[in-house]
Amino acid sequence: MEPPPKPTASTSLFQVYLRLRPPPSPLVQLTQQSLYPLLPPPERYLVVEAPDEVAQGNKPTHITIRPPSDSRKRAVEKFTFSKVFEEESGQLEIFKETGVIPLVEGVIGEGRDGLLATLGVTGSGKSHTILGSKSQRGLTQLSLDLLYRSLDMRILHPSNNLSLIASLSATDASEAQISSASAFLENVYGDHNQERMGSRATTPMTVGSIPSSTPKAPPSTGLYSQWSILSLGSPKPEPCVNVRALTTPDVEHVNCTSIAHSSHVVPGATPRWTRNHAKVGFKNSLQDSTSTFSMQKRHLQRPSALPQCPNISNLSVAVDKNAEYAIQVSMYEVYNDRIFDLLSHPQNPKDLRRRPLLFKPTEASPDRKIVAGLRKIVCGTYEEALMVLETGLMERRVAGTGSNSVSSRSHGFFCVEVKKRPGGGMSNAWNGAQLTIVDLAGSERARNAKTAGATLAEAGKINESLMYLGQCLQMQSDCQDGTKTIVPFRQCKLTELLFSNSFPSTAHHPTLHSTNHHRNAQKAIMIVTADPLGDFNATSQILRYSALAREVTVPRIPSVTSTIMSGTASVAQKPHATASGSTSPSTVYRDEAVVEMAFSEVARLNEQVEILNVKLHDEQGRRREAEEEWQKAEDRAEEVEREIREECWQEMERRLEVEKRRWMTALGEEADRNDKHLDRKLDILAQGIRGGSPFKVRSHILIMSLTTVHEDGVDPKEQVSELQIENQALRSQLDALQRELHSQSPTRSAKKAQLQAPVLGVVSDNSTALYDTLKLLSLQDKKEAKTPGKKMRKFTARKWDLMDENEMDAYENT
Numbered sequence: 001m002e003p004p005p006k007p008t009a010s011t012s013l014f015q016v017y018l019r020l021r022p023p024p025s026p027l028v029q030l031t032q033q034s035l036y037p038l039l040p041p042p043e044r045y046l047v048v049e050a051p052d053e054v055a056q057g058n059k060p061t062h063i064t065i066r067p068p069s070d071s072r073k074r075a076v077e078k079f080t081f082s083k084v085f086e087e088e089s090g091q092l093e094i095f096k097e098t099g100v101i102p103l104v105e106g107v108i109g110e111g112r113d114g115l116l117a118t119l120g121v122t123g124s125g126k127s128h129t130i131l132g133s134k135s136q137r138g139l140t141q142l143s144l145d146l147l148y149r150s151l152d153m154r155i156l157h158p159s160n161n162l163s164l165i166a167s168l169s170a171t172d173a174s175e176a177q178i179s180s181a182s183a184f185l186e187n188v189y190g191d192h193n194q195e196r197m198g199s200r201a202t203t204p205m206t207v208g209s210i211p212s213s214t215p216k217a218p219p220s221t222g223l224y225s226q227w228s229i230l231s232l233g234s235p236k237p238e239p240c241v242n243v244r245a246l247t248t249p250d251v252e253h254v255n256c257t258s259i260a261h262s263s264h265v266v267p268g269a270t271p272r273w274t275r276n277h278a279k280v281g282f283k284n285s286l287q288d289s290t291s292t293f294s295m296q297k298r299h300l301q302r303p304s305a306l307p308q309c310p311n312i313s314n315l316s317v318a319v320d321k322n323a324e325y326a327i328q329v330s331m332y333e334v335y336n337d338r339i340f341d342l343l344s345h346p347q348n349p350k351d352l353r354r355r356p357l358l359f360k361p362t363e364a365s366p367d368r369k370i371v372a373g374l375r376k377i378v379c380g381t382y383e384e385a386l387m388v389l390e391t392g393l394m395e396r397r398v399a400g401t402g403s404n405s406v407s408s409r410s411h412g413f414f415c416v417e418v419k420k421r422p423g424g425g426m427s428n429a430w431n432g433a434q435l436t437i438v439d440l441a442g443s444e445r446a447r448n449a450k451t452a453g454a455t456l457a458e459a460g461k462i463n464e465s466l467m468y469l470g471q472c473l474q475m476q477s478d479c480q481d482g483t484k485t486i487v488p489f490r491q492c493k494l495t496e497l498l499f500s501n502s503f504p505s506t507a508h509h510p511t512l513h514s515t516n517h518h519r520n521a522q523k524a525i526m527i528v529t530a531d532p533l534g535d536f537n538a539t540s541q542i543l544r545y546s547a548l549a550r551e552v553t554v555p556r557i558p559s560v561t562s563t564i565m566s567g568t569a570s571v572a573q574k575p576h577a578t579a580s581g582s583t584s585p586s587t588v589y590r591d592e593a594v595v596e597m598a599f600s601e602v603a604r605l606n607e608q609v610e611i612l613n614v615k616l617h618d619e620q621g622r623r624r625e626a627e628e629e630w631q632k633a634e635d636r637a638e639e640v641e642r643e644i645r646e647e648c649w650q651e652m653e654r655r656l657e658v659e660k661r662r663w664m665t666a667l668g669e670e671a672d673r674n675d676k677h678l679d680r681k682l683d684i685l686a687q688g689i690r691g692g693s694p695f696k697v698r699s700h701i702l703i704m705s706l707t708t709v710h711e712d713g714v715d716p717k718e719q720v721s722e723l724q725i726e727n728q729a730l731r732s733q734l735d736a737l738q739r740e741l742h743s744q745s746p747t748r749s750a751k752k753a754q755l756q757a758p759v760l761g762v763v764s765d766n767s768t769a770l771y772d773t774l775k776l777l778s779l780q781d782k783k784e785a786k787t788p789g790k791k792m793r794k795f796t797a798r799k800w801d802l803m804d805e806n807e808m809d810a811y812e813n814t
C-alpha cells in the first residue's frame, strides 16, 4: 500500500462562498424593540463591494467589514470569497451558483467524493441554507432531488431487487448495518415503536423544554427536532406561527403551491410545535438553562406534505447509461468530539445510552479512516431519502441559547453514498462516491449565548473544534501562493472527518474486486453564513479565518480616541515622523492598523480564554469524578483487606483446632502407654510381693517410694527416713523373736513355726495393704494423666523406666 500523500495546504481544501442573512422582518424588529427598548438598533457593519466587471459572472467577491462606531478602535478589513451572496439571494440561486451541481456531477460521474458544509456564527442561517425551511427546500433536499432525478430509472429499489441489500453489505467497507428504507421507516414509525421513541432521553435543555406556561406541542406532531424541514403533522393542518417566513423576504416563496401551512400569525391560535415555535418558549427556558427537560413523548408521524420549492425539474446531470445505481443514506453527529449515529435506534428500549462510533481504517479500507458501524439505509426514492433525513434530524442535539432559539449543539453529517455497478446486475463490483453535507454547529460567545452548565460545556467543545477548523482554513488562505504547509487536521474529530478525504490516495480494496483503487481528492464547498447585523466580533473572527484572502486596506476616520492613540503612537515612534516634524497620514494609518491588529489579537485571545475557561471547567469536573473514583477504590481496597484478614484469621483458628486435636490424641496415647507401663510394673510388684521375702517386698516398696514424687509435696527423704525407722523397728522385732526362738527348747520349734506364720502373715498383710496403696496411687496417676492442665506425676530415674523389656522380664523372674 502506498502511503497517503502528506496533507498540504497547497491542495485546495474548500471553495468558500459567503451568504449574508436577511434582517428580521419589521414585525420581528418591532417586537424586539418593545422587548428591549434600551438596546440601540443594530448597525450594519458588512459592506459588499461592487463586483468586478468580468469576474465570476458579476457576482461580488469582496466584502468590507466596518467596525461599529463604539469607543473601541478597530481596523477596516477586506475579505475575499469565491462569491458573495447578498441578503436577497434565495435557495435556488445558492444551489445553482455555489458549485453544488458540479459536486453532485462529480459524485455520480467521476466517483469523486463531495463535501458541502456551512460555517458561521450561531443564528446566521447555516441550517436554513443546508436544510431550508417549511416552505423552502435547502441544499440537501435540492441535491437529493437532482441526484434522484438524474439517475431516475437506473436506481435499484430494494423491494424490486431482493439481493440488493446482501450485495451492498458484502462490499461495504465500513462494517455498516445496511437495511432498506421501508424496513427502517416501518421500524421507526410503526405503532409498536411509539412508546420506545418516547422514552429516549433528551439533550439537556433541548428545544422541547417548553415550560408549562407556554402552549404544548400537539401530540400528533413529531417536530421535536431543531431542523424540522418538513411539515410533519396531523392530517388537518392547524394555523401556525411561522416566524421564519415572516422574517424573510423570500422571493421563491411566491410560487410554492404544495405547502401545508399558513405563514400568517393567527392571534390566539394554538401554535404548532415547530422549530420556530421554540422561540415562544425560549425566554422561559433560558431562566433555567441547565434544567433537564421533562420528557415529552414523541409520537412520530410520517411527513404528510413536503416543500417542493424551489423547483429544479429542469436540472439534471449526466449519468452512465450502462450502469445501475443504489443510494445509501447515513447520518451522524459529532457531539463533544464523539461520533453518534443518528439513525440507529436502541434495540433495547431501556438502553438509552448512545454508543459513540469509531473513525478508523477498517480491513476493507486500510488507507483511510471511515466511520465504522453506521446504519445505512438504502433509499429507492427521493421521498424515502427525505423521510430518513427527517428521522435522523429528530435525534440531533439542539438547545435554546441566547443567540438562537434552536441552536445546533453538534456538527451534523448527512451522507449520501451513490453506489454504481456495471449493468446486468450479475456482479457485486460496486464502487462509487459519497456526497457529505455538513451543518456545523455555530460558534458563540458564552456571554451572548447566556449558556450555562452542559450547554456551556457543549459550547466550549463547539468553539474548540471550530478553532481547529479555523486553523486548517487559515493554512489554506495563508498558502494561496502555493507554498506547502502541513494542514493540522488531526487535532479533533471534526477536522479529521472534514479533511481526511481531501487528499488523493491509492489503495488495494479486496472487497471492491479491483486491484488498485485510486481515490481522487474530494471536492469541497464551504458556505460561510453571516448576519450583517449580528455579533461583530464573532462574525469578523469567522470571516478572518474562512476567507480566501484578507487585507487591511481601508482606514477608518480616526475617532477622538484614535486621535489620542495615534498621537501617542506618533510620539513614541519618532522615526516615522517626516522631516518637518509632522506625522504623515500614511504613518498614522499604519499605526492604526497595528493597533487594530493588536485589538483583534486581544479579541482572539479573549476567545481562547473563554475556551480555556470551559476546558478548565471540564477538567475540574473530570478531576472531581476521578477523585470520587479514587475514594471508592480506596474504600473497596479497605474492604478487601478486611475480608482477607478475616479469612486468614479463620484459617489460623481452624489450623490451631486441628493441631490441638492432634496434640490431645498424642497425649491420650502417651497416657495409655504410661498406664500400661505402670500396670506392668504393678504386676511385677504384685508378683514380687506374692512370691518374694518380706525384705524383697520392702525393698520394692522402698524403691518405688524413693522414685515417686507426690504432688502433695511430701519430701521423699522424710519418707525414706520414716521407712528406715520402721524398718529398724521391724528388724529389732525380728531379732528379738529370733533370739527368743534360739533360747527356747526344741518343743518350742513348733512354736517357732507357729510364731513364724503370724510374722509372715503380718508381713503378708502389710504387703497386701501396701499393694492396695500402690494400686490407689497408680489410679490417681492415671486420673492425673487424663486431666489436661494438671501436672503429670513424674517417674524420674525409676529403675523400670530405664529398663528395656528384656531387662524387665529378667527382673520379674528374679
Ligand SMILES: Nc1ncnc2c1ncn2[C@@H]1O[C@H](COP(=O)(O)OP(=O)(O)OP(=O)(O)O)[C@@H](O)[C@H]1O
Binding pocket: 020, 021, 022, 120, 121, 122, 123, 124, 125, 126, 127, 128, 129, 133, 243, 244, 245, 247, 248, 249, 404, 406, 407, 408, 440, 441, 442, 443, 529
Ligand atoms: N437566508 C435566510 N432567509 C430567511 N431566513 C433566514 C435566513 N437565514 C437564516 N434565517 C432565519 O434565521 C434563524 C436562524 O437561522 P439558523 O437556525 O439557520 O441559524 P444557524 O446558523 O443554523 O444557527 P445555529 O448554529 O445556532 O444552529 C432561523 O429562524 C432562520 O429561519
